[in-house]
Structures are given as C-alpha cells and as structure tokens.
Amino acid sequence: MQSISLDTLDCKILSLLQANGRISNLELAEHIALSPSACLRRLRLLEEQGVIARYQACLSHEKLGFELEAFVHVSLRHDLESWHEKFARTIQEWPEVVGAFVVTGESHYVLRVLTPSLKHYSDFVLQRLYKAPGVMDIRSNIVLQKLKDEIGVPAELLSAVARA
Structure with missing residues (x-):
C-alpha cells in the first residue's frame, strides 16, 4: 500500500x-x-x-429509532468451498449489517449490526444469520452505552503522520 x-x-x-x-x-x-x-x-x-x-x-441512530446496536462475532466452517467469498457476498445484502470486518482471534468476522428493536435483531439472527451457509458459531455483544464513537482519524494522529 x-x-x-x-x-x-x-x-x-x-x-x-x-x-x-x-x-x-x-x-x-x-x-x-x-x-x-x-x-x-x-x-x-x-x-x-x-x-x-x-x-x-452522520445520522443519529437514537433520533431515528434504532435502539439496538450489536457487535456479532461469527465463525464459519472451512469445509465449504469458497466459504469466505460466499459469506462476504451474503452480508452485503443485509442492511442491518452496517460494518463487517475480517479479524484475528476466536472468530472469523465481527459484524456491527444496527436494528430498531431487540425483536428485529432476534429475527435477523435467527432467520438470516444462522441460516447463512457455513455459519458455525455466533456470539453477540449488545452495546449498552457508547463511551467513544469517533469517525475518521484524530487530528493528533494526522499530525504524527505529517511529522514522520
């Protein structure tokens, strides 16, 4: 790069x-x-x-009625052909998934999911995420409170890049 x-x-x-x-x-x-x-x-x-x-x-989730945000750790089976490509394509079709990351650690992916309610989130997980080909394990972390939610690159880090 x-x-x-x-x-x-x-x-x-x-x-x-x-x-x-x-x-x-x-x-x-x-x-x-x-x-x-x-x-x-x-x-x-x-x-x-x-x-x-x-x-x-930047829209206000709260003002628009989106009450639930979750970070969802997803692990897939490796025995399916093109498992990564299929999952990557599938999550593009789900509007609830507002962020998706391939990660190291115990899971393969971390998804940031935004829904208007716990019921909508539950339906999303049970009716779509669990049914996606190859999904082996799902672990959800529901956001209780945001302490920091920055978008972009902080000015202090930009200045450090300029000095380098």
Whole structure:
C-alpha cells in the first residue's frame, strides 16, 4: 500500500473537514491562512489521491429509532468451498449489517449490526444469520452505552503522520 505524504496544512484541512464536512472552501481557506484557490488545489489533490474517500452526513441512530446496536462475532466452517467469498457476498445484502470486518482471534468476522428493536435483531439472527451457509458459531455483544464513537482519524494522529 502506497503511503501519501502530508504536510501540516494538509492535516489541518483534513481535521477541519472531519469536524465539518459542509465547510465552504472560503471558510476552509481562512482557517488555514491560504488563498481560496490554493486551498481548493490542495483539497482536490487530497481527493484525487484517495485520502478523502467520501463525504457523508452522520445520522443519529437514537433520533431515528434504532435502539439496538450489536457487535456479532461469527465463525464459519472451512469445509465449504469458497466459504469466505460466499459469506462476504451474503452480508452485503443485509442492511442491518452496517460494518463487517475480517479479524484475528476466536472468530472469523465481527459484524456491527444496527436494528430498531431487540425483536428485529432476534429475527435477523435467527432467520438470516444462522441460516447463512457455513455459519458455525455466533456470539453477540449488545452495546449498552457508547463511551467513544469517533469517525475518521484524530487530528493528533494526522499530525504524527505529517511529522514522520
């Protein structure tokens, strides 16, 4: 994987965008003491290099009525042909799975699942997840309280990359 070289101004741009993705180029330029055209050139370069992967709004799960979030550890049988590829395709079809990770440890995957209720979650697990080909073991960890839920890369880590 190719590493991108960032300077201090790039890191400031990225930090400001993570805090407010709707900031105008003019405001962004003012915050980092650049001309709007120079700021826009840097921003476009960060987008072209893939450093800025996308822009999105962060929605409130609670305000929208999603009361249950769970981290689900899933282990699969290895005796099925293409077990990983089949499972990876299957979870793409489930809207409840909002995050999916291949991990080391006792399970093969960790899924982040979001549902409006315990009943919906129970139905999802029993009617779809347990019935997915090759699923051998499921262990759920239901989120009781969020202590920290950051999206993106913290400014302190961005600055460390710029110094490296």
